[in-house]
Amino acid sequence: MSGQSQQxxxxxxxxxxxxxxxxxxxxxxxxxxxxxxxxxxxxELHGELDITAxxxxxxxxxxxFPALSSRLEQRGKTFGWKxxxxxxxxxxxxxxxxxxxxxxxxxxxxxxxxxxxxTIDQSAPLQFHLIDGDSRRLLLLHWFHPLLDARxxxxxxxxxxxxxxxxxxxxxxxxxxxxLKRWSLWETLKMAWNxxxxxxxxxxxxxxxxTPGSIGKQQLQCINQSFSTEQTVTIQQLAKQTVGMGYHSxxxxxxxxxxxxxxxxxxxxDAICVxxxxxxxQPNAPVPVLGNHVSVLFSxxxxxxxxxxxxxxxxxxxxxxxxxxxxxxxxxxPWMWIGRWMSLEKYGKVLRQQRGGGERxxxxxxxxxxxxxxxxxxxxxxxxxxxxxxxxxxxxxFAVLFGQFQGRLNIAYNFLQPDIDSxxxxxxxxxxxxxxxNDSNAL
Amino acid sequence: MEIRTPLxxxxxxxxxxxxxxxxxxxxxxxxxxxxxxxxIMRLIMFAEREFKVTLPDTEVEPDSVRSINxxxxxxxxxxx
Numbered sequence: 001m002s003g004q005s006q007q008x009x010x011x012x013x014x015x016x017x018x019x020x021x022x023x024x025x026x027x028x029x030x031x032x033x034x035x036x037x038x039x040x041x042x043x044e045l046h047g048e049l050d051i052t053a054x055x056x057x058x059x060x061x062x063x064x065f066p067a068l069s070s071r072l073e074q075r076g077k078t079f080g081w082k083x084x085x086x087x088x089x090x091x092x093x094x095x096x097x098x099x100x101x102x103x104x105x106x107x108x109x110x111x112x113x114x115x116x117x118x119t120i121d122q123s124a125p126l127q128f129h130l131i132d133g134d135s136r137r138l139l140l141l142h143w144f145h146p147l148l149d150a151r152x153x154x155x156x157x158x159x160x161x162x163x164x165x166x167x168x169x170x171x172x173x174x175x176x177x178x179x180l181k182r183w184s185l186w187e188t189l190k191m192a193w194n195x196x197x198x199x200x201x202x203x204x205x206x207x208x209x210x211t212p213g214s215i216g217k218q219q220l221q222c223i224n225q226s227f228s229t230e231q232t233v234t235i236q237q238l239a240k241q242t243v244g245m246g247y248h249s250x251x252x253x254x255x256x257x258x259x260x261x262x263x264x265x266x267x268x269x270d271a272i273c274v275x276x277x278x279x280x281x282q283p284n285a286p287v288p289v290l291g292n293h294v295s296v297l298f299s300x301x302x303x304x305x306x307x308x309x310x311x312x313x314x315x316x317x318x319x320x321x322x323x324x325x326x327x328x329x330x331x332x333x334p335w336m337w338i339g340r341w342m343s344l345e346k347y348g349k350v351l352r353q354q355r356g357g358g359e360r361x362x363x364x365x366x367x368x369x370x371x372x373x374x375x376x377x378x379x380x381x382x383x384x385x386x387x388x389x390x391x392x393x394x395x396x397x398f399a400v401l402f403g404q405f406q407g408r409l410n411i412a413y414n415f416l417q418p419d420i421d422s423x424x425x426x427x428x429x430x431x432x433x434x435x436x437x438n439d440s441n442a443l
Numbered sequence: 444m445e446i447r448t449p450l451x452x453x454x455x456x457x458x459x460x461x462x463x464x465x466x467x468x469x470x471x472x473x474x475x476x477x478x479x480x481x482x483i484m485r486l487i488m489f490a491e492r493e494f495k496v497t498l499p500d501t502e503v504e505p506d507s508v509r510s511i512n513x514x515x516x517x518x519x520x521x522x523x
Contacts, residue, residue, distance in 0.1 A: 167462075245503040246487065248480035283477025285460030321500065324484045369479060 011083035012075070013067045015146060016174035017336035018292040022145040023072075023079055024339070024347040025393065026120070031348075032394045033217030034416075035117025037145035041153050042110060042138045044385030045378060049137060051092070051130065053379045057160050058088045058128065064159075064169045067290055068126050072146065077341060081125065081147070089127040095134070102133045107222070110140055114220050114389055126156075136384070149292045150368055150388075151281050156289060161375045167286040175280040175293040179333055188334050195331030198323075202298050203354045206269035207362045208260070211419040213395030218416040220391050225429050227409040227436075235409055235436045242438075243317045249276065249367040250316050252402050253299045254309075255435035256365065257316075261306040263427045265362070267395075273300040275361040278329060295332045297323060298360075309438075352393065364392050364399035364414075371405045388412040394419050400432075409436075446494060446515050453489050454511065458482040469511040483508055490514075496521040 015023060026037035062069050068088055070081035099105045109131045117123065125147040129140040141153050148156075159168045183191065227235065239251035257272045265272075277294035297320075305315050323329055339347050354360050368388075376382055388401045389412065397419035401412040411432070413425050447469070455464040459477045467476075478486075486508065487498050496518055507517040 244500045245505065245508075246480050246483040246500065278481060282458065282460040283479055283482070317500070321484070324481075325488055 011066065011070075012073065012080050013070070013083075013290075014078050014080040015340075016176050016291050016293075017180075017333070017340055018149075018174075018176045018294055019146045020079065020340050020347070021296075021336055021351065022292055024344045024351055026144075026146060027344045028348040028352065028393045029391055030120065032214055034220075034391055034394075035115070036120060036123060036391070038114055038117055038123075038142060038391050039145055039150070039153075040110060040114055040140050040142050040387070040389035041150065041157075042140040042387040042389070043157070043378065043383050044387070045137045045139055045381035046135060046384045047381045049130070049139075049381040050379040054128075054130075054139075054160075055090055057379070058090060060165070061156065061159065062088050064165070065290060067147070070125055072120055072123065072125075072144075079146075086124075089124050091127065091129045093129065093131045095132040106131045106133050106136075106138050110138065110387070110389065111220055111222060113140065113142055114391060117391075137381070138387070139378070145390075146292070148290050149277075149279065149281075149294050150366070151279055151293075152289055152291065154368075154371065155286060157378070158286070158374055159289065161373060161378055168289055170287050172288050172290060174291055175288065176295070176333055176336060179280065179330065180337055191327070191331045192334035192338075194326065194328050195335050198298075198328045198331055202273060202300055202360065203356075205271035205273070205300065205302060206354060206356055206358050207271060207273040207300075207360055208265045208269050209267035209359055209362055209395045210260075210265045210398045210424070211395050212267055213359070213393075213397055213419060215394070215419065218394060218397070218419055220389070221415055221417050221420075221422060221425075222387075222389055223413045223415075223422065223425050223429065224387060225411040225413070225433070226385075227433075229407045231437065232404065232407055232409040238436070238438050242313050247317050247320060248369075249402075250299065250320050251313070252367055252436070253365060254313050254316050255432055256363070256400055257299075257301055257306050258309060258312065258435045259428050259432035260363065261303060262431050263424065267358075269358065271300050271302045272306060272362045273298055273360060274363060274365045276365045276367070295330065295336065297329055309435075359393075359395045361396055363396050364390070365401075366390075366399070367402040369404065371403060386410065388414075390414050392416065398425075444494065446518055447511070449493060450490070450514060450518075451511055453493075454478070454486065454514070457489075458486060467511075469515075471510060473508060473510055473514075474505060478508065486514070490518050494518055494522065 030036050066083045067081045069086050070083045073082040093109050123144045125144045127142045131138040243251050253274050275296055275298050280293045299316055301315055306312050386405045390399055392399050394416050397416040399414040403410050455461055455467055461467045
């Protein structure tokens with residue numbers, strides 16, 4: 001039904017339905033005065049990095065994936081990537097001689113890169129930034145979200161260190177379009193109906209928000225929390241005991257709801273609603289590299305349920321199991337297909353707003369799971385940590401991103417200032433640690 | 444009803460990626476191969492639908508889902 005070619009011979013690559021969702025969100029972010037839906041994934045590197053080899057690899061990457069050097073273009077109602085043949089941008093930030101704190105220099109440089117974007121028609125889909133330090137450097141992959149999802153960025157890193165690059169250059173396709181093609185018209189309509197019912201159900205309760213939001217241009221800030229390997233093992237065991245092995249992310253969401261409930265949010269309504277993306281990519285599959293292949297699910301609980309930890313996890317597990325059992329996880333896909341024919345402004349509203357006009361999502365959430373690279377090194381340097389960044393809409397102006405690397409759970413709190421106060425984020429962090437470790441004396 | 448063939452087909456083509464499903468051994472570690480929490484949920488739904496069994500969430504243990512053979516053992520146990 002929607003099987004159009006991803007790459008035409010004119011070098012124009014149309015967005016898939018999931019990319020279009022991210023483009024609508026990009027427009028919402030720009031309407032707030034910020035620089036669109038940009039994300040960052042940074043590797044902490046220890047030891048000597050062979051910069052020449054890295055730059056050579058970027059040229060090879062570009063040759064294999066021309067859409068990585070392109071600009072967004074609109075043709076009629078279709079948006080897509082028009083190849084421009086410029087090199088993939090690579091910027092190097094030497095450490096100033098008289099800098100106070102190197103960690104602060106690196107952190108502020110990263111934030112400044114994301115806070116100083118360009119207009120939509122000038123936004124490079126992917127850029128690399130090398131930020132020097134003393135023993136540790138940061139290599140930041142900065143991407144424009146309509147280009148690809150976080151798993152795609154991980155695949156680009158895999159490609160750079162892989163000796164078998166042909167694995168990543170095989171057939172390119174949209175998993176969303178592929179899924180749509182599997183269904184008959186009747187099945188598609190049934191899915192769309194399921195999606196509407198699911199959304200209506202979520203919209204019965206108005207969501208709490210950390211800020212009323214939208215006061216004009218703001219600055220992205222980020223606070224990182226890393227757990228020890230021992231703490232991470234404890235958290236994983238607690239997750240399994242509390243919600244079972246199949247509900248890993250639900251444990252994080254429940255703990256986050258509890259922390260937000262305990263700390264309190266600026267706009268208090270009926271419930272906390274946490275939207276999260278599920279990825280249609282198969283774990284470890286090397287293709288497709290480009291494109292977003294995600295759909296949306298929600299976890300929602302009223303305050304009366306959140307108050308009781310045991311009751312909350314029962315509620316969330318049941319909600320999640322029901323969603324999967326009833327096939328509601330795929331039910332947004334037909335709507336994403338229809339969304340391509342809406343104006344971006346209308347689509348943005350549909351995606352964000354509840355019937356009553358409030359923001360549906362109380363917070364942005366992501367769990368990218370355990371990150372494993374094919375090699376521990378990248379062009380001679382050892383990969384010793386990862387960081388995540390994303391610009392978001394206002395409201396909710398607050399994103400909590402979970403990920404695990406080398407057996408350690410990491411949380412990145414991304415938030416917009418002055419919408420969100422950093423003291424409040426520190427309070428949420430302290431309370432979330434207690435909830436994850438189920439220990440009020442955890443700190 | 445035979446379990447192995449449809450189960451292999453579903454797990455290896457829908458839930459995890461492997462270059463060649465014919466060389467994937469039935470004792471190979473599925474969790475190492477990338478079976479994640481959402482994959483486990485989908486697997487339970489698939490088994491319940493296809494093999495007419497009920498697999499309790501409380502029994503979702505690493506040992507039950509570790510390999511194709513472990514999964515077959517788990518499903519068989521509930522078909523009795």
